[in-house]
Amino acid sequence: MALITLSGVIRSADLNNNFEDKISAIDTVNEEPGIRDVYYNFNCKALATTSTQDVTTLDFTASDFLQVITLGLSIWNPDATSRTALLTLSGIDVLGNALTTFLPNPPSVSVTGAAAAEFNAVRTNIGAQAIPMFLVKGLAYRLTLARTDANAGVITNAQAVLVARSFRRYL
């Protein structure tokens, strides 16, 4: 189907064709998922068991209505001492206090390194869960890095990333 140039006596079929052509184009677009992914990421150097909020968190507002796909956590461990990092996504209020109303089951991922190397956490496919998890546009969230072991020394660099996805039909 394509637009027909009208001239002279306008045929009803041509007029119907042109309207239907544009409506079909709209339908085709509306039926596409229109996936658009975004990242929220940050890193914490020298992640210690005593590291404080100022270096272990990233606060952000969801820029769209987003489905949480996965959390990514990578650490560079400096030596053979075993160290574990935990990355958590949680909801917060405007003052930065914890808020579980809109994200009642905060997802998290952890990784342990026991050598001088880079280690990647196994990324949970949050996007494939039976009940999808959404970030609501305009609400505030926090990514938090933490050490969950009690061993000495620091994780040289911990990198956190949240992959979230918007769908055209949900906008």
Added chain:
Amino acid sequence: MSLSRNVVSFQPGETLTPTRLNRAWERLYKDMAQSTAKRLNRFPVRFDWTGLTNASTAEEFIFRIKAPWAYRVEYVEFVLFNATGTVTSVQFSTTLVNAQTVTVAPAGATTRALASAVMVASAAANTEIQFSIAVSAPAGYTLGRCYAIVHFVADRGNAGLSYTAPTVADAPRFASGETVDAAKLNTAFATYETTSTRNTAADRNLRIVLFSLRSIASPILASDADMRLPADANRIDSMDVVNLGSATNDVTGHVQSGGRVDVATATAAGSAFPPSKTQGHAVTNTQGSAPTAAGNDYFVAISRVGAGTIPLAYVVVYCS
């Protein structure tokens, strides 16, 4: 034969009345307006100014973005945790058209200070925009953790053009007794064809990714040298590399595929008059789609030559 979606079906031999024609156009207008309203693409970019002091040079306070497509900024969140010394306030600003400033005062060592602003600020395609901060302090200072989350909006349907909100031409109106002119109808259909084409094209993921390093020693530690891009089918179009290093302290920006294999590099040489910029370097590479597999991640990386400390270098990657 599929069922027509048009609310008005014109019949052979029917007298073409303005009322029915207007109804058909009005319905098309509403459908088009609703659909195009969803073609915008929102994404965040984090700018980091952690660790700047009263001795930092002016250029260290500035990030420069030169996107190949027009965009708008609609919201800025500005966070400051700590500032030793005599900092009274820190102000975020940008050279976007119609931008607002955002000012925050330090609240304590581990206490978050947050300020934000809603704005309708815009940039035309291929226009360098500065994102910077200014510190008010009567004496010496050192900033603690300091970053801004800037919320961008882009319109794939208008990529390359000056940014405009998605608009749909008013539906044509035919008055009672007016002769229905085929030319008027053709013009209206052609206008909607243009809007429809843009609406169809606006299904890609426009995004800006920024990776920055400060106080870069030589050599760069492997643990500091890159940032991961999970594989989510990005088409990586181009990159900028900006280097504040002095002469002979060159910086190379890398876009790398899984296993840290270069797919594109661009170099910004050190200069006596920084910043040194290489902008719009073509990358033209598409990621796979597997964000849950770290082995498929891409990387944005920085490498360098020379022995001097580079105060700031960053790579900006433009995706669609």
